[in-house]
Amino acid sequence: MNIIKYAKSKIVHLMPKWLKVALYKIWRFYWRSKTKLIPGKYYIDPYSKDETIYIDPDRIVYAVKEGFDIYQYKGRVFGGNWDKKVIRFDEIDFFKSFKRRIENNLDWEETEYYNRVFAQIKKGEVKWACRNKEELDERCAKLDALFKDMKEYGYKKGWNENEVTVNIGRNGELLFNNGRHRLTFAKLLGVKEIPVKVTVRHKEWIAFKNEIFEYSKKFDNKVYTKLFHPDLLNIPSHYTDKRFDLIKNNLTVKGGKLLDIGCHWGYFCHKFEDERFDCYCVEKSKLNLYFLEKLKEIENNRFKIIPKSIFNLPADMPKEYDVILALSIFHHFIKEEEIYKKFIEFLKTLKGKELFFEPHNPDEPQMRGAYMNFDNDEFAEFIVENSAFTAFEKIGFSEHGRALYKIY
Incomplete structure (x- = not known):
């Protein structure tokens, strides 16, 4: 520790409690003012890297009702209430349908998912590149094969954006965005860890990450001990x-x-x-x-x-x-x-x-x-x-x- 750091530590140690509390409140007000007045600067993720993060699939409980395009919105930061407009992932019809299929040995035609997609196809819509029943049946057979492969050989990492993608809400919630088939299979098979990519982060989550970043500047750009949230794991720590x-x-x-x-x-x-x-x-x-x-x-x-x-x-x-x-x-x-x-x-x-x-x-x-x-x-x-x-x-x-x- 150099003499400047020693002097700072001594000053802080000798400060009366009321002054420490006052300085803390001023610091909080100053930070919040910066993020509101100059959002273009302070809503930039200070730790963002285009990297794959690894999570327990069961950590993803909710899905956003309106997903973000994984190419158009990759790495973007948005405010608003999109992270509050969610549905439980286990209420998505594909998850419910595939779970019932394997537990009760149902045919695809007996599932809610299949009937919904086939009804849309009959109306002239193209779903998952399927335009008729034969193509839908072929796609379902491929999904069965993917599930069987994951069951026998484990979860295989994809390439580029071919991973499950999530969005991160204001309080760090990992919200499903894309890749429901892989995530469904991983959950049903009890896979403990899968790779995911982050598409969009909420601006309040980025504001919190910036608070950590500002704090770390006082300590050689490191926090004291490692953090646990998957989006915080790459923050350097002293211990x-x-x-x-x-x-x-x-x-x-x-x-x-x-x-x-x-x-x-x-x-x-x-x-x-x-x-x-x-x-x-x-x-x-x-x-x-x-x-x-x-x-x-x-x-x-x-x-x-x-x-x-x-x-x-x-x-x-x-x-x-x-x-x-x-x-x-x-x-x-x-x-x-x-x-x-x-x-x-x-x-x-x-x-x-x-x-x-x-x-x-x-x-x-x-x-x-x-x-x-x-x-x-x-x-x-x-x-x-x-x-x-x-x-x-x-x-x-x-x-x-x-x-x-x-x-x-």
């Missing part, structure tokens, strides 16, 4: 999955209550929710809370957000946890004498089966003039001496060289 993998491989409990102290944007709560933990995410930064709440909504997570200081938790919080995470957070509690004393009292009340602890490096510039400054083992020992835990062991290092401890 990968290494810490999660270390913790998971050293857990002795499977599921239960997990407390994440200083959870930032919710990475660990998201990951451990998938491991059947009930997660409590403690975060007091107003700016981090904005992104945390937004990302939780986008990913439909269940974890509980506690927008409080760890020293002022609500009375209805659990009194004991199976797993506690304290990653790159406890060193903030030893910089000043008053907070240090609160920290000791907090440790005395902390109850859990195992605590995973990532200390700072004691020679970091942010610790200059700190009230206390432990080396790594001393800090782990300090926690044991002031809590109900009795032992600790070093289990590895993060990608940035900080040690990771299991305390139990």
Whole structure:
């Protein structure tokens, strides 16, 4: 960290709470004003690449009622309510018809889809390049062959735009746009991951991506930990999955209550929710809370957000946890004498089966003039001496060289 960054961190640390809140509100107003006054600039996707993204087919629940041409509108950004005019994908007649066909061994002529298309053909319309019953029957036979091939050999990646395409709504919803046959087959066969292309994104989704981009400028154009939405996966992050993998491989409990102290944007709560933990995410930064709440909504997570200081938790919080995470957070509690004393009292009340602890490096510039400054083992020992835990062991290092401890 250079002297400028150190000075900035010191200024922020010394700011009174009311000033931090005021600056945050000014920042939010400034950003929203920019996006409204200069939409041509700020509705450009800062991370957009013409790339294929990979998703679980079951993540696509709804389809837009009026799809966008995959060539004419590729990469476009639109406002409006098109992302609200949707239908459940499993209510589309092809999905319902093919599902009934394979489950009940129906002939094509017994399905809603076939009868609808054939009725349109009889009126003189050309549907799927079919002008008569023979051509429609031939097309249906090809669909059967495609389903059989996918069942036997798995989902095969297409070429160019020959993929399932989706649109992304204002809250990150993946809305089906084109390629219903492939998506239907993938869903019915239980395929876990398929390639898709994005056709259109909602301008409010792009505004949110720009907020992430503006935030990342302060941190070497990276976010703190990786994000999970398929359209956010290509955003660079300072931390990968290494810490999660270390913790998971050293857990002795499977599921239960997990407390994440200083959870930032919710990475660990998201990951451990998938491991059947009930997660409590403690975060007091107003700016981090904005992104945390937004990302939780986008990913439909269940974890509980506690927008409080760890020293002022609500009375209805659990009194004991199976797993506690304290990653790159406890060193903030030893910089000043008053907070240090609160920290000791907090440790005395902390109850859990195992605590995973990532200390700072004691020679970091942010610790200059700190009230206390432990080396790594001393800090782990300090926690044991002031809590109900009795032992600790070093289990590895993060990608940035900080040690990771299991305390139990």
